[in-house]
Amino acid sequence: MNSIRNTLFAWSGRREFIKTALEAIENTLDQLIRGEFDEKDGLFRGGACFQDGIAAYPDKLVSRQRKSGIIDCVYDQPRPEFLAGKGIGLPCKALSTNCLYLAAYEVADHMRKESGLPERWAKESSGLRNHINEKFWNDAAGTYRYLLDADDPNPARQEGLGHAFALLFGIAGGNREEKMIRNIHITPQGLPCVWPQYERYGGTKGVYARHSGVIWPQVCVAWCEALARAGYREMAFDEMMKLAEKAARDYIFSEIYHPETGLPYGGIQEDEARGIVEWLSCRRQTWCAGGFINMVLNVFPGVRYSPAGLAFSPYLPEGTDEITLSNFPYRQSRLNITVRRHTSNQLLVNGKESEMIDSEIKGANDITIKVKK
Structure with a gap:
């Protein structure tokens, strides 16, 4: 909580x-x-x-x-x-x-x-x-x-x-918790909003309902954060990368995606006299872009907020030795955060070892988080 x-x-x-x-x-x-x-x-x-x-x-x-x-x-x-x-x-x-x-x-x-x-x-x-x-x-x-x-x-x-x-x-x-994570259905493109879709929409292969069966990024964002905080870091990283691949391909974040192809897809739903029709997946969605930033902060530096300051639970996927997040705003400061693979775990604030980042920190600061190999 x-x-x-x-x-x-x-x-x-x-x-x-x-x-x-x-x-x-x-x-x-x-x-x-x-x-x-x-x-x-x-x-x-x-x-x-x-x-x-x-x-x-x-x-x-x-x-x-x-x-x-x-x-x-x-x-x-x-x-x-x-x-x-x-x-x-x-x-x-x-x-x-x-x-x-x-x-x-x-x-x-x-x-x-x-x-x-x-x-x-x-x-x-x-x-x-x-x-x-x-x-x-x-x-x-x-x-x-x-x-x-x-x-x-x-x-x-x-x-x-x-x-x-x-x-x-x-x-x-x-x-x-263990049973839930083992049994929950994950599509090739991430965690669906509801699965399976409701039966009245299931007549055509590859066609999914707008609010059951498709991928809404904010659902994947919440799942990613939950996994990261519970210690399932590889699964959280995988969920994040699925959304990253879509944004890198399209240069934007869309509202909804197809659970199999990963393409923008609004799904089908009732629309009064028109019957059940395909709806639009809106483009350039700020809530999806903001959610992706949340994914990055939870997966790599593992930012943990408290009234006293910031702590970290860092993670680097296999094959990655360093990741940098520049100009991160925190209260009266801007933080340049580098997560780096090392021989030991250590947090450095402007080159000095520290247990956490104090809430009173001001100005521009360089934060290095060393992760033991």
């Missing part, structure tokens, strides 16, 4: 951010607990993180007008009986979304600690963690389920971002 609870504040050092963010997080949690929390199973209702397209969901949730959004079924008239009686109304519970609620609980309590306030969400956090593992874990498949309360015909369907969060937030502990 340190991967998210410390990043923005620890990178920027802006304490005024915590006060505003804590108020927003807790007000939002209070509202969503009233509207979306299901006391029967201890989980939150709602669609999956980022997956607003109906191609990420089973037939039951497709609106009568065959619109493209997950939320469209809520506005069907007469109102479908399967909708929830409060909140937005979506009955489904998604792995990624419940992982994010857990993260919100823990981030809020961390911000309270930094602000000198008593913790508030420990009980809720512990309960939700247990319920995620109890309700979503599929021991037969060795992975987590994607959706509950959605009449999904395939209980082994996996959600890429949900599994990344389960690993990144420390939810999949013990043998679950």
Whole structure:
């Protein structure tokens, strides 16, 4: 959980951010607990993180007008009986979304600690963690389920971002972590957003749904960071290189890619009267480019943020002896970071040995991270 609870504040050092963010997080949690929390199973209702397209969901949730959004079924008239009686109304519970609620609980309590306030969400956090593992874990498949309360015909369907969060937030502990990493489906082009795609899209070989079966880079980014932080550095490097190869080929980052060819591909999805059609994969995507930078920082220097400063968990792939990242912004400084293979492990700040980079560092600095051969 340190991967998210410390990043923005620890990178920027802006304490005024915590006060505003804590108020927003807790007000939002209070509202969503009233509207979306299901006391029967201890989980939150709602669609999956980022997956607003109906191609990420089973037939039951497709609106009568065959619109493209997950939320469209809520506005069907007469109102479908399967909708929830409060909140937005979506009955489904998604792995990624419940992982994010857990993260919100823990981030809020961390911000309270930094602000000198008593913790508030420990009980809720512990309960939700247990319920995620109890309700979503599929021991037969060795992975987590994607959706509950959605009449999904395939209980082994996996959600890429949900599994990344389960690993990144420390939810999949013990043998679950090992099983999950061994059994999760990785396509030739990276971790898919959902796998397999929903059955209504599977009639033609090589054709995949926009929100199930294809490669969204931000899913691969989260998976890469989760793997790197959990110690699976070679797998993280491989996930990063798949995205690097696409950017080097196209000179841009695209929104979505085909899981087999790796070419930009928007996938198919409902579009009202037009039926199920192929959509566009948008070009020049900043969130994908920013995500790739995150991959690089997690894979090679292994940047680890804390309020006290920066630490590193470096990695160099076989056949690479040195990598340099220039002009990296950190608080009031700019860092030129070199990861170099050596006879011993050592961190040098402007030529002087150090345990970490102090948060008060200023100006331009040369950072050398030596990695034992």
